[in-house]
Amino acid sequence: HWHGIALRNDMDGVPGITQKPIDPGAGFTYDFTAPDPGTYFYHPHSGLQIDRGLYGVLVVDDPHEPGRYDQEWIVVLDDWIDGTGTTPDEVLTKLQATNGSGGMGGMSGMGGMGETMQSSLLGGAGDIAYPHYLVNGRIPTSPVTLTGRPGQRVRIRIVNAGSDTAFRVALGGHRMTITHADGYPVQPAVTDALLIGMGERFDVTVTLADGAFPLVASAEGKNGQGMAVVRTSPAAAAPPATAAPSQLTGRVLLGTDLLAAAPSRLPDRAVDTTHDLALGGSMAGYRWTLNGKSFPDTAPLEVRQGQRVRLRFQNQTMMFHPMHVHGHTFALTAGGARKDTVIVRPMQQLEVDLQADNPGQWATHCHNIYHAEAGMMTTLSYRE
Ligand SMILES: [Cu+2]
Known part of the structure; x- marks a missing residue:
């Protein structure tokens, strides 16, 4: 499935609605025109396969985009449980067998909010306590490093590929300007942090400071975070895996806070x-x-x-x-x-x-x- 793309219906990739599932060992050729530029992603629409990591980012470039930035980074967020002694399918079976209490000790959607480290903007913030939260496939103790030079302007395309986790995203020492939501330009909005739900994408621009900074994706209403390191100085000390930049609790914007650009x-x-x-x-x-x-x-x-x-x-x-x-x-x-x-x-x-x-x-x-x-x-x- 080509998430967010307004393509022809028979290429949408949804078994049981637009096509038959692709059998193991078989093939299917998707052939479509991407009508709108922006940040998208693709993933199977079959069972819980997306929660086993089967996805990728799809960027449709606009040949007329002025590109007023020096670098472009892609940042993918995910919640991860597969291979940690269980599988997503086993998690769902347990949720069904325990009336929703098997994932986190209480079906937070029905029961209560549970205890969380910081107050959640979203109430019941998920059904599953994941052991790991990832930024570009890495845990915070072994993070990806994104490198640049002080003063550079960077466009960051942020994708939440998680299955049960909204992330609160902030870059320590920086404010971000949100320029696009789900591929489409918005009226630029300056913020300390943004809240991104599963399947959403935000493009932001930042002007890089001098040092090494944590790019944190805090699991909203859960315990844990993903992290990457943004580094513009080789000598600066790396932020710890538990870094909690003050921006996380500053101004936080959601997609519903943004206004469409003309x-x-x-x-x-x-x-x-x-x-x-x-x-x-x-x-x-x-x-x-x-x-x-x-x-x-x-x-x-x-x-x-x-x-x-x-x-x-x-x-x-x-x-x-x-x-x-x-x-x-x-x-x-x-x-x-x-x-x-x-x-x-x-x-x-x-x-x-x-x-x-x-x-x-x-x-x-x-x-x-x-x-x-x-x-x-x-x-x-x-x-x-
Ligand atoms: Cu839901």
């Missing part, structure tokens, strides 16, 4: 149809629901080509859900960012608008992979 705005139009989507869950058997049903029993969201469609997410749980629509980018209402994945906070109601301009059957789901696998999925379904 070229990213969805043209104003009256809404033709509104779909309500109640985000729910049940402790019994670890079920997650849309409008009270679990996929494949969920009702499709019916649209027609040419319609302006409003999706009204109503989160009825104490867990956040990063909601993702395939084949389209939606606009947060009131001039908010253009996105394909958006965090809906506990008990929050959030509306997004999209233009129905890409016919087909499109998966629409929570990008917590365990929630999606446990039923929090439906289709945006074009009718003739």
Whole structure:
């Protein structure tokens, strides 16, 4: 699946919706045009395979982008449990057998917040206590080093490829300017930290200071962090694996705080149809629901080509859900960012608008992979 790309429906890579699964040993050629520049990623849409590391970053370059930066870094965040004595599939089986309590000692989406080191902006912040959080595939005691020179301007493309973890990202000693959300330009926003949900991407620019600095991805509401080192001075002492830069608790922006830059705005139009989507869950058997049903029993969201469609997410749980629509980018209402994945906070109601301009059957789901696998999925379904 080519996450975030508004491609032709039969290349979307969703078994059971747009194609048959690719059998072991078999092949399938994906052939599509990428219509919009930006930071994307790709991953299987099959079971929990993404939580075993099967993903990559997909950058669509804009030949007209002025590129006012000296370097470009790609920073991929992940939560990791595979091979540590269990597997993602065993984790899900345990969650189902224990009504959600098997991952963290309490289904935080239904029960309570549990104890966390810093106050979480997202309430129940995950179902799984991962043993490791990674930046570019490395744990903090053996981090990747990103090198530059003082004064250089760097564009950092940040991707959250995790399955059950939102990350609070900050670079010690620096402020970041957020320039893009999910590939699309936003009105530049200066911040100390940003909060990135699973499936979201943010591009930021920073002007490098002199020294060695921790680039920290703190697991929101959990215990642990990923870290890389940003180094512009060979002599500077490396930050410790437990570095907690003050920026983490400064100004923190979410995708819902950003405003679309002019070229990213969805043209104003009256809404033709509104779909309500109640985000729910049940402790019994670890079920997650849309409008009270679990996929494949969920009702499709019916649209027609040419319609302006409003999706009204109503989160009825104490867990956040990063909601993702395939084949389209939606606009947060009131001039908010253009996105394909958006965090809906506990008990929050959030509306997004999209233009129905890409016919087909499109998966629409929570990008917590365990929630999606446990039923929090439906289709945006074009009718003739
Ligand atoms: Cu969810």
